[in-house]
Amino acid sequence: MKYFSYFLLLFLFGVSYAHAQEKYTLSGYLKDAKTGESLFGANIYVKDLLKGTTANSYGFYSLTLDKGSYTVVYSFLGYQDQEFEIELNKDLRKNLDLGLKELVIKEVEIIAERDDKNTSSTDMGKVEMNVEKIKKLPAFLGEVDVLKTIQLLPGVQSAGEGNSGFYVRGGGPDQNLILLDEAVVYNASHLFGFFSVFNADAVKSIELIKGGMPANYGGRLASVLNINMNEGNNRSFHADGGIGLISSRLTLQGPIKKDTSSFIVSGRRTYIDVLMDPFISKDSPFKGSGYHFYDLNAKINYKISDKDRIFASGYFGRDVFTYNNTNSNFRIRIPWGNTTTAIRWNHLFSDKLFMNTTALYSDYNFAFEASQSQFDFKLFSGIRDANLKVDMAYYPNLRHNIRFGTNYTYHIFTPNNASARSGDVEFDTGDISRIHAHESAVYILDEFDVTDWLRINAGLRGSYFAHVGPFERYVKNENFATTDTISYANGKKVKDYSGLEPRVSMRFKLGLNSSIKTAFTQNYQYVHLASLSAVSLPTDIWLPSSDRVKPQTGRQYNIGYFRNFKENLWEASAEVYYKDMDNLVEYREGAVPEADVGDNPDNQLVFGKGYSYGLEVFLKKRYGATTGWVGYTWSKTSRKFDEINNGLEFAAKYDRRHDLSVVISHQLNDRWNFSGVFVYATGNTITLPVSRYFIEGQIVSEYGPRNSNRMAPYHRADISATYTPGKRKKKVNPDTGEKEWVPRKFRSSWNFSIYNVYNRANPYFIYFDNEGDLSQGTLDVSAKQVSLFPILPSVTWNFSF
Amino acid sequence: MKIQLPFPLMLLLWVSINTGCEKEITVDLPETTHKLVVEGSIETGLPPIVILTRSVGYFDPTDLATFRNLFVHDAEVYVSNGTQNVLLQEVCASQIPDSLLPIVTAVTGISEENLTAFDYCVYTTFNTSVWGEVGKTYTLTVDAENQHLTSKTMIHDPIPLDSLWFEVYGNADSLGLLWAILDDPAGEHNAYRWWAQRINRGPEGDPKDRTFVTPDNSVFDDQFFDGLEFEFAYDRGSTPDSEADDDFNIERGLFKTGDTVVVRFSTIDPAVMEFFRAVETQQLSNGNPFAAPAPVPVNIEGGLGVWVGYSAVLDTVICLE
Structure with a gap:
């Protein structure tokens, strides 16, 4: 009960700190302009107050401020910022679509990111991964695997050669809470661990919490992997x-x-x-x-x-x-x-x-x-x-x-x-x-x-x-x-x-x-x-x-x-x-x-x-x-x-x-x-x-x-190389008869990966070999190391239309 | 029982064959103390036989001199049946009458040739008061090299196989397994061990088997078939040091039409079954990256090895199509 008392005090102190003034709420949903996908983690920043908030996993945000005029910036990594002058004299709903940077005209100067979540939030040991970036990293046998990318973060260890299992800060594999759309996934691997069950094409966001787990998560000791x-x-x-x-x-x-x-x-x-x-x-x-x-x-x-x-x-x-x-x-x-x-x-x-x-x-x-x-x-x-x-x-x-x-x-x-x-x-x-x-x-x-x-x-x-x-x-x-x-x-x-x-x-x-x-x-x-x-x-x-x-x-x-x-x-x-x-x-x-x-x-x-x-x-x-x-x-x-x-x-x-x-x-x-x-x-x-x-x-x-x-x-x-043919092609405009650039409807890319590029023979297991007969003096005892994967090239062709 | 969980091994095999590479490495192992090792048995109507050796460091020399030095001499070894406590004598192969050599071979699993060639020494007694009797518990005590070892085992009621026959294995021509029917007594925890020996001669005129051979998983208990009568099958197995052709060609593990096979089937202590099962599992899982190494549950207090009472029943079967 002592913990509860401490918390209650802290909570009451925090809430009472807010002054009783005329306040209004700015809220809404943030979405991707092209796909309509909600933007989990997008930033909403009130310039005048040097404060802001982030959108939740459904893209919803809410800011309650004193009545007044504010400059509000909506931003998200990889997306074009949008800035608005907002007169807040009543509750305001502002749903917004953010466009990818590649969609905006190149001449527009890209505003520097203001994403300082790393230093401003209370999150510890929390990492969010971008699926599109993961897709460009080298992939084992061409299979893009979000869990293998997770293993590249500090505090997260691979369960073994080619294995998608992971250990977080000394915890066992059962101590990771793996959630797919909030449902617990009890065994996240295929083929005895060599591949994970998460198809990167279906994944929108990945969040790993390896320390400082907030109270809305529980049931596991080591980490939360929220996909x-x-x-x-x-x-x-x-x-x-x-x-x-x-x-x-x-x-x-x-x-x-x-x-x-x-x-x-x-x-x-x-x-x-x-x-x-x-x-x-x-x-x-x-x-x-x-x-x-x-x-x-x-x-x-x-x-x-x-x-x-x-x-x-x-x-x-x-x-x-x-x-x-x-x-x-x-x-x-x-x-x-x-x-x-x-x-x-x-x-x-x-x-x-x-x-x-x-x-x-x-x-x-x-x-x-x-x-x-x-x-x-x-x-x-x-x-x-x-x-x-x-x-x-x-x-x-x-x-x-x-x-x-x-x-x-x-x-x-x-x-x-x-x-x-x-x-x-x-x-x-x-x-x-x-x-x-x-x-x-x-x-x-x-x-x-x-x-x-x-x-x-x-x-x-x-x-x-x-x-x-x-x-x-x-x-x-x-x-x-x-x-x-x-x-x-x-x-x-x-x-x-x-x-x-x-x-x-x-x-x-x-x-x-x-x-x-x-x-x-x-x-x-x-x-x-x-x-x-x-x-x-x-x-x-x-x-x-x-x-x-x-x-x-x-x-x-x-x-x-x-x-x-x-x-x-x-x-x-x-x-x-x-x-x-x-x-x-x-x-x-x-x-x-x-x-x-x-x-x-x-x-x-x-x-x-x-x-x-x-x-x-x-x-x-x-x-x-x-x-x-x-x-x-x-x-x-x-x-x-x-x-x-x-x-x-x-x-x-x-x-x-x-x-x-x-x-x-x-x-x-x-x-x-x-x-x-x-x-x-x-x-x-x-x-x-x-x-x-x-x-x-x-x-x-x-x-x-x-x-x-x-x-x-x-x-x-x-190592890997991803080749994406031009996203636009020249086409004759039937009205003008002139060739002009138009976006390709069918797009494709090639990913060439080489796993273990310098062919390191990493130990997978060691066994002791005994050959011959001791009573004949011919017994030979030796230790053998077996390695699994030598240099492995792969190629994957991806398409979209 | 031959059905086991093979898929990790199959995966390992698949991975190794397809992509694996292997190299010999040097590993630093800590110095280890030498422990006394008992390989002792007592069987109905037969004298107790105890082979006493030492454990050695994993990479200790493997020459013949080292091998001979494994045997522990001048130990005080006693066997008691509850009323009689008899000191066993150390008898070396050269001192054993030829007529007794087959018995020693049967009990120790060491071929007569090896027994005599290397002058194996065993502890035994000609005092028939502590020879094996059904229903009795035998206590073994060993004192040697400042170590004191004790163990107990029981000779259980014999449970003979109901019938025994040869059956061709799948599509294999003239090669097959031995089948048997076991009627397990209800209401008691029974454990069993199976051996077989082909007593006919091979193409070169040599005996096909020089001793009884245990296949993999030679021990089992009635955890899942208490009181049931059912059929089961065993393959032939092979001795650890075999160089016989039929242990390396298509006949590997299979009996052949024309073979005359003596099957030895015995009840054993459940604790002894645990020991042999762990030893056999260790042989099968050596190098299996998925297996967690586990200590072998010995039934020797103060040392290593096993002290086992057998209540064996012999049956002979001729392999006919």
Whole structure:
């Protein structure tokens, strides 16, 4: 309760600071002039007051000012600024379309950006990415991947070679809240992590919060990755697509009713299986084997009135791996994937009060089906969420930006379930196990200016989680034998938890272009990803907090110095963080997946603590012909579990002392863009055997302390060139008979990428090879390092019309 | 049971074949202490046999002298059946009567040729009071090199296979698997181990197998089929040091029509099953980047290895199409 009292005081102080004067509200929606897409993060700046605000994710803004005349500038990176003299003597609604800079006449001098969010906001560890810029960076096998670009930011680590998984500030993969149009995506990867589920053509904005998580987000310890899908062009029909080495893409979008309603449908599918199929003989025993994945994104929106809008969006993606061998009557089929659906209703109660109500559905399923002769085996797992949330934004005056809301989720977990059959005999794998839980939260936060130099974002989140029946708890003794079974009826509470999560961040402005920020966050995480493998796999299962598993808790402390140079052309920051975490989960040593079947999977879990600290340095050039950034992280991450590594502290698999990323993009002219990426990271931790002995003539390894060795450092450079043929062409004007430049309706571009340009053999894994026979004196023991990807060129053709 | 989760391995294989590259590297491993390793067994009607060795550093020398030096001599090894506690004698292969060599081979898995060529030493006893009996628990105590090791194992009731036959594998001509029917007793946690030995001779006139061979996943328990009667199949497997042609050609892992095969099927302690399962998993997952290394759950307190009671039943099958 003490946190709540502090917050209330802070809140009341902030609100009372506003003077009772005659005030009016300037509000409206900001959109892209060409597509009608809302402009999330656009700036609205009152020149006279040297203050402003930003548009929310629906493009809505609201400024309440004293009665008077103001010069207001609307700006957004990459768009032409618009400046207005506004006489504010009544509430004013100003919806505005901003045009891309390339659309304006070249002779107009481009006004320097005034985007100083980096130093003026209270945001810490928050990064927004531009999808169009991401598309010009080198792409692994030609597949543009937003998650792989995220990995190039300081504090964010790649899960491995070619892998789209990411770790944030020493957190595990389950500690990232990945949202697609606000729906949780539980497994964001295709092909065992080599590609992410996010089709860049369908993505509008990407926002990563790795520290200073505001109170409207919760449920995870490490980060929020908020991805919004495009809404669809509500002005004209368009098609975009691309053909790459791995997959092809097609996106269709257009108005259903101009300026009122639009749709977008975007699909992507890999086709190695389709291309290979004609080359596999009909008589081949492997006919029918293959792998593919696909994604389908769809979204429609409808503007009911000036105050009400509805958005409905969905994602459906699947990976399917099949293996047939008719020689041995052996078949495997492994499908897995996510489904998400979001229905959102925006409502303006007034020019100062914005509401977004969201109904969400999210589903992740994995199955493994195998058969051989008369054996049939199936393993399946998953998680399903139904979620309802209401988020309110209240803009009482220029100094305050208040948000509050509530969130409820009903979870159904399906941990490892199996069925097995030999001929007519059905094996006893127990009843299908499903675990039910309720999760809810309420929050309030206020970002407010205490003085001109001090801005505070103070928030409080209260969260609650209840694991409910039907449920059977198998009570185990020290030998893991079941000694008792406790049954819980449908809806009966098994165990519940609640927590208060204070979030505070403060910005101390030092001058026009620099500030110091500090933040503290406390988070609770009630769902856990249990992984038996050294990396994240689709087989990993999500489990709830229960009578055995307490919620994970984390506290993060940040402080940072932020400075912009040359009219915000350069953005620089240095942040230091410390994070400690409790009740982390891992499988006990030697756990096997089949032990989950017919048992409570959390009986195999053990619990521990962790901490992480580090320094992140970031330097970014924001605009101009050459843009890019340098990010460097020094960090240390440790774990301590009583039942792992003999209770001794060990380096987490996310522990990486140095991590450097350099990203450069250069627009040579209208047609050519060149980009390059360089990454360097300390080698991954690894557990290696330290001694060996013999049993029945076989070598048995005894492993050393967990993660006590490291592989060689990882470094790699990628380059790319994007060629875009002229956007205009000469055409004879039938009226004048003269040739003149007209815009091309059909546009295309080529992206040429080279991954790992200097062919570095980066370690993917190390194994110990034993050949020969010790009793003959011919045993040869050696350590081998396997690398995955050598230099890999790729080309992708993109088009739009 | 042969059905397992192979897809990470298949992916690994796919990736390695298609794009991978591999090189030998040097890794610095810390110095390690040598622990005593027990490889001991006791079987119905047979004497206890214990091989005592040491663990060595992973990259320690692998010459013959080092190999011989692995064996621990002059240890005090006792086996107790609850009433009798008998000191085992160290007997080297050269001292074992030829008539007993097949038994030692069967129990240790070491071929007669190797036993005699390298003069393996084992701890055993001719005192029949502690020879294996069904239903009894045997306690092993070892004192050597200032280390004290203890372990317990039980010889469970034998559970014979209901029937055993050969069946051609898929489309493979004249090659196949051995099939069996197991009727698992209900209400108790049973664990099993399977071996097979081809006792006919190969084209060169040599015995096809010189000892019993365990295939991969040779151990299993009745977690999912308690009290059920069902059919299952096993492949042939191979010995770790095999250089036989049929372990490298199309016949790899398969029995062949004309083979005469002795199947040895035994109940074992569930804890012993955990040990062998972990050892076999370790062999299969060596180098698998997705596998998390895990310690092998030994049933020897104070040391490494395994002390196992077998209640084996032998069956012979002739492979006919």
